[in-house]
Amino acid sequence: MSDYKAPVRDMKFVLNEVLAADRLLATMPGTEEVNEELINSVLEEAGKVAASLLAPLNRSGDEEGCQFSDGKVTTPSGFRDAYRTFAQGGWIGLAGDPAYGGQGMPKMLAVCFEEMIMAANSSLALYAVLSAGASLALARHGNEELKQAYLPRLYDGSWSATMCLTEPHAGTDLGIIKTKAAPQADGSYQVTGTKIFITGGEHDLTDNIIHLVLAKLPDAPAGPKGISLFLVPKFLPDANGEPGERNNLGCGSIEHKMGIKGSATCVMNFDGATGYLVGEVNKGLACMFTMMNYERLTIGLQGLGLGDASYQTAAAYARERTQGRAATGPVAPEQSADPLLVHPDVRRMLLTMRANTEGARALAMYVGSQLDVAYFHPDEQARTRASKLVALLTPIAKTAFTDKGFEACVLGQQVLGGHGYVREWGQEQHVRDARIAQIYEGANGIQALDLMGRKVVHDxxxxxxxxxxxxxxxxxxxxxxxxxxxxxxxxxxxxxxxxxxxxxxxxxxxxxxxxxxxxxxxxxxxxxxxxxxxxxxxxxxxxxxxxxxxxxxxxxxxxxxxxxxxxxxxxxxxxxxxxxxxxxxxxxxxxxxxxx
Structure with missing residues (x-):
């Protein structure tokens, strides 16, 4: 069984040589200090974190899974300590706003890191990437009071976050959600409703969990134009900013799933829970799309990372496993059979996996670079152009990376034959963990329809x-x-x-x-x-x-x-x-x- 090794060399090649990241970043206020030396240092350290801290818990986390009892979720053994070590390293706030404790690293570097952690341990990584996405939405749309109160805790990992969109009757069609928000005299809102499929809705990794919840005011217009966004904490902060009174919300159950079993997927019930408006009334879907688009690229990286992890295992196996003889004659006559790599079809599978993976990795960094230009570049025309590219490429990246990533996991399993079907080599877990990435954060068919309809035909x-x-x-x-x-x-x-x-x-x-x-x-x-x-x-x-x-x-x-x-x-x-x-x-x- 081979261990995961972060593709640091390939990432350095794309960032430093193909995209000339340091030259681009030097032109933009906020990223001008991110040079090649710093990029390489972050990549190398991130690779160590993924390989030594997260990957060793991947299989055990899958076997143990999350446990639910009396409204509480217990994550697999080792997850809590690993998460806290991970958070203390500043990784959750890697691309966060430095004004509130973030590291301020560019997105093109963050996508490399997210690929690594998704490849190493998707279940554990999901808790962190959701916090990063929620922090971005809050940083872009929250008022100063909310940002001061919540962003530092989210960046340092002592608190975590979720996004609560889906309801039992409303998945893709968010315009028909039923969750309500009633205005209160003090400016807060009482949020009532049920959300399902909420990743990290309840767990034992952090001291508090912040939910970003889509809901409708009593007089809201029908459809998606009547949706607002609310920040609803599990514990209401006290006068010192510490977790205080328990809010009126709870986890009703967790799902029993095909994969990512160390990630708690929760049914969340809000029963007049205190919440705070993020952004403008009835403009919540636009605010949430800031997080959703972030997460769509990140979930694409889940598919990409797992595909690469599957390739690493399959390639190592194919180098060592001996079966049959080469069509052109023995290449290892001293052995009873030749290595699998002599067979053209085995090479076809491995080359397909790797060609798609490395093409996707380069595209991911390219999309990351456009996100950086859209946010940091001093020229408005450059920002506008980059924003258009990001809008076009986001559904492609999410869908392509997860479709090809899942294909790579299946091919990697096939390379190992029967050994790919049993637990020992980890390939069957890769297949199961990767499958969800084609479904959540916008099913791939919906992403394709968004591209074809909104972004092309009706653009x-x-x-x-x-x-x-x-x-x-x-x-x-x-x-x-x-x-x-x-x-x-x-x-x-x-x-x-x-x-x-x-x-x-x-x-x-x-x-x-x-x-x-x-x-x-x-x-x-x-x-x-x-x-x-x-x-x-x-x-x-x-x-x-x-x-x-x-x-x-x-x-x-x-x-x-x-x-x-x-x-x-x-x-x-x-x-x-x-x-x-x-x-x-x-x-x-x-x-x-x-x-x-």
């Missing part, structure tokens, strides 16, 4: 044009460069995307079902193009490093060879996806409902 902000223009500019600059075969295919695929997009826009004007029928295939098409864009940049950078006599020749050579695998074996699927889309919606909608 008024020309979001897609921003991305297409950037890639076209890159193609012009690099067409005679080191990655010319990649550029040629990227150019053709981009033209295909543009023409396919226009076909959908035209067809949906006559038949609205074309949007939903095309959405998943369209997101996959965009994923391939974005991954190829990243691979083109990585191959070009790696080729340049080799030309300059880089000492780490194996790393750069492997990067180029892996990029060629993606180009030749995975990228051709873009043509089939375009054909699938243009087959139209009629065949999807033809069967009568009674026949299902």
């Amino acid at each position: 008024r902000d020309a979001l897609l044009d921003v991305l297409v223009d950037e890639i076209r500019d890159y193609i012009k600059a690099e067409q005679n460069g080191r990655a010319s075969p990649f550029i040629a295919t990227l150019s053709k695929a981009l033209d295909c995307l543009v023409s396919t997009t226009q076909w959908i826009r035209d067809a949906s004007a006559e038949n609205p079902n074309e949007v939903g029928a095309a959405s998943v295939a369209y997101l996959e098409l965009m994923t391939l193009i974005l991954y190829l864009y990243m691979w083109s940049r990585m191959v070009s950078t790696a080729s340049e490093a080799l030309e300059k006599g880089a000492s780490d020749k194996d790393f750069y050579t492997a990067k180029i060879q892996l990029g060629c695998y993606f180009l030749d074996r995975l990228m051709p699927r873009y043509k089939a996806l375009a054909e699938e889309i243009k087959a139209g919606s009629d065949v999807v909608m033809a069967m009568d409902a009674a026949m299902f």
